Amino acid sequence: MAKLFPFGSHDVISTISSFGFVLFIFINGVEMDFSMITRTGKKAWTLAIIGLVLPTLIAYPLLRYVLVTKSNNLNSMSYDLMVAGGVHNLVSFAVIYNTLNGLQMQNSELGRLALSTALASDMLSTTMACIFKAALANSAKAKMLNSIYLLAFAILIPLLFRPIMFWVIKNTPEGRPVSNGVVYLIILMVFGLGWISIKINQDFLLGAFILGLAVPEGPPLGSTLVKKLRFFGNWFFLPIFVATCAMKADFSFNRQPDVVIATSLMSLIVHVVKTLAIFLPALCCKLPFSDALSLALILNSKGEMEVGLTSSQFDKQMIGGHAYGTILISIMVTASIVQWSVKSLYDPSRKYAGYQKRNLMSMKPDSELRILTCLHKKSHIVPITNVIDLFFPTLENPMTVDVLHLIELVGRSLPVFVSNRHQRVKSSHKAYSDDVIIAFDVYEHDNPGAVIVNTYTSISLPSLMHEDVCNLALDKVASMVILPFHQRWSIDGAIECDDKNMRALNNKVLDIAPCTVGILVTRGQHSIKESHTRLAVIYLGGRDDLEALCIARRAIKNPRVQLVVYRLVHKHYMPRYTDDLLEEFIGSFNAIGNVCCKEVVVEEGSKTASFMRDIVNEHDFFIVGRRHELDLPQLEGLTSWSEFLELGVIGDFLASPDFRSRASILVVQQQVSKTQK
Numbered sequence: 001m002a003k004l005f006p007f008g009s010h011d012v013i014s015t016i017s018s019f020g021f022v023l024f025i026f027i028n029g030v031e032m033d034f035s036m037i038t039r040t041g042k043k044a045w046t047l048a049i050i051g052l053v054l055p056t057l058i059a060y061p062l063l064r065y066v067l068v069t070k071s072n073n074l075n076s077m078s079y080d081l082m083v084a085g086g087v088h089n090l091v092s093f094a095v096i097y098n099t100l101n102g103l104q105m106q107n108s109e110l111g112r113l114a115l116s117t118a119l120a121s122d123m124l125s126t127t128m129a130c131i132f133k134a135a136l137a138n139s140a141k142a143k144m145l146n147s148i149y150l151l152a153f154a155i156l157i158p159l160l161f162r163p164i165m166f167w168v169i170k171n172t173p174e175g176r177p178v179s180n181g182v183v184y185l186i187i188l189m190v191f192g193l194g195w196i197s198i199k200i201n202q203d204f205l206l207g208a209f210i211l212g213l214a215v216p217e218g219p220p221l222g223s224t225l226v227k228k229l230r231f232f233g234n235w236f237f238l239p240i241f242v243a244t245c246a247m248k249a250d251f252s253f254n255r256q257p258d259v260v261i262a263t264s265l266m267s268l269i270v271h272v273v274k275t276l277a278i279f280l281p282a283l284c285c286k287l288p289f290s291d292a293l294s295l296a297l298i299l300n301s302k303g304e305m306e307v308g309l310t311s312s313q314f315d316k317q318m319i320g321g322h323a324y325g326t327i328l329i330s331i332m333v334t335a336s337i338v339q340w341s342v343k344s345l346y347d348p349s350r351k352y353a354g355y356q357k358r359n360l361m362s363m364k365p366d367s368e369l370r371i372l373t374c375l376h377k378k379s380h381i382v383p384i385t386n387v388i389d390l391f392f393p394t395l396e397n398p399m400t401v402d403v404l405h406l407i408e409l410v411g412r413s414l415p416v417f418v419s420n421r422h423q424r425v426k427s428s429h430k431a432y433s434d435d436v437i438i439a440f441d442v443y444e445h446d447n448p449g450a451v452i453v454n455t456y457t458s459i460s461l462p463s464l465m466h467e468d469v470c471n472l473a474l475d476k477v478a479s480m481v482i483l484p485f486h487q488r489w490s491i492d493g494a495i496e497c498d499d500k501n502m503r504a505l506n507n508k509v510l511d512i513a514p515c516t517v518g519i520l521v522t523r524g525q526h527s528i529k530e531s532h533t534r535l536a537v538i539y540l541g542g543r544d545d546l547e548a549l550c551i552a553r554r555a556i557k558n559p560r561v562q563l564v565v566y567r568l569v570h571k572h573y574m575p576r577y578t579d580d581l582l583e584e585f586i587g588s589f590n591a592i593g594n595v596c597c598k599e600v601v602v603e604e605g606s607k608t609a610s611f612m613r614d615i616v617n618e619h620d621f622f623i624v625g626r627r628h629e630l631d632l633p634q635l636e637g638l639t640s641w642s643e644f645l646e647l648g649v650i651g652d653f654l655a656s657p658d659f660r661s662r663a664s665i666l667v668v669q670q671q672v673s674k675t676q677k
Helices: 010-030 042-067 078-089 091-105 109-134 139-172 180-199 204-214 221-247 257-284 287-299 302-316 321-343 348-352 378-390 430-446 462-475 500-510 543-555 580-588 605-615 647-652
Strands: 370-375 400-410 416-419 451-460 481-483 486-491 496-500 516-521 532-538 560-568 593-600 621-625 662-667
Touching: 010 091, 010 180, 010 204, 010 221, 010 302, 042 078, 042 109, 042 257, 042 451, 078 257, 078 302, 078 321, 091 109, 091 287, 091 302, 091 321, 109 139, 109 287, 139 221, 139 302, 139 593, 180 221, 204 560, 221 302, 221 400, 257 287, 287 321, 287 580, 302 321, 370 378, 378 400, 378 430, 378 481, 378 516, 378 662, 400 430, 400 462, 416 543, 430 647, 451 462, 462 481, 462 500, 462 560, 481 486, 481 500, 500 516, 516 647, 532 543, 543 621, 543 662, 621 647, 647 662
Parallel strands: 370 400, 370 481, 400 451, 481 516, 532 560, 532 621, 560 593, 621 662
Antiparallel strands: 416 451, 486 496, 516 662
């Protein structure tokens, strides 16, 4: 240590890295949505209160009773045990969020419950700690003054600074981040309020945390602060801060074994009691056994916050070096156990397994259809309404359409999912989806009785959006999910948009969706409702092609739609799948004047490519299946040329910009069954 950090340089590094911990606390406050406290359900509040109170009431008295006859210096390490119990009983929102982020669980139902519980518990423990610190004054007058200062501090910061920040947002051009001068001023305010916190006998971190809560979450201010401060706060200084905290620990445990054993037992008892205090009520709330145990383990997770609080107690000489080292090791062990255990217990994809048939092929032809459509941008509205028109909803064949507007989570921790029909007035997030809500309200008004539209808004991380899509499809018993393709082309064929996050979302939904999935490739502005539509289905056999035919069967009820079914066959190859349903379709199609079935003989992939090149500009809309048999001679050689596997061989070929086609394409994948998974 003397060679690595000579002349007190360790203390200098520790002091500088402490600024990283302050920024970490501030960013944590910025990313919190404090209004969620008022919307947190009874289940989360119950778990938070029980999880805080029971370990406090049980752990310390129980350990004192066990050790009273075993140790002569129990009173001397009484504060060590209190700090160990308090640190391990703490539920930090920032730590729980980071744990869920590592497990990719924020958007799951269990993750949302854990975040809500952590938010409630963090607010309760912070309030209790501040009140306790204010009550430590010597005289009654000092205690009263500390309480008044604390109350004024907590009220005045939001009242004074939040309106100023809203004024800054109002005067920031739309789509632009706030100026650097505002960011630097807020950083100065963070440290200035920390100094005031010390003057009123509170921790330096309190001012940073309250100011963070006062910052309006999301863009442009919250997102700008998070982007600019996260590197220095979370990624650069915070790891150095944790390292310097660990350097101060004394790991020579053989000198004071009583302290080490008592502190370890305290940590263990608190975790056991806390696990049971959350696990048993969660079971009473009808959570599955594995989910209840996973929730209890997640809320026992420890991390940077606990390291920082323990270090501050050690710096104030409230605890000894051996107790400090023991607590740090227990934090590390707990964090490792939680990650490993939850990964083993919780599999979020299992609930999407296809035990129930949710596809168009299993539906009766005249039954009500329910689909879920997803969109990311305003430019997706027209293509989505166009594909809804393709299903030709009428009073006799009505549709229910659930529209999910997906927005990237920036500058906040808590993901948001709201129903705009039920929370349009209350929700502060309605502004994100105003254009979507209005557009689909108009669409529903223009199709009275034929279409019922429900709009939803999801604000979450791109890597977890598939959870919201699949959860909504599962809850609403949707038969089909329609997703926009990640690329969009201009009139001259140039790529206008290429969103890699959208592509990752589409692939994840294809893997785990509880129903049929369609990927919509938009080319051109052809309106199905207002003009005649030349529709085509390319059929090679298989479940996905049959699903495409089911969509076509609904589309041809529209007299403005002219359908051509191209059946590509090989002279000497018989497909594994029976074509009985196709024959049934052809039999019913023959009685309809706007349907034509053509059988095309192709001997290899090059012939199939040549055929599609000939017809690609003869139609306005294509419906094709995504998956086919691997050894189909009709596709031989084409698979290796596919750029986008999510479109399948046929869909990828038709979507190629080389054709300069204006036809849109709907690529269909029938529900993946449990056996296929």
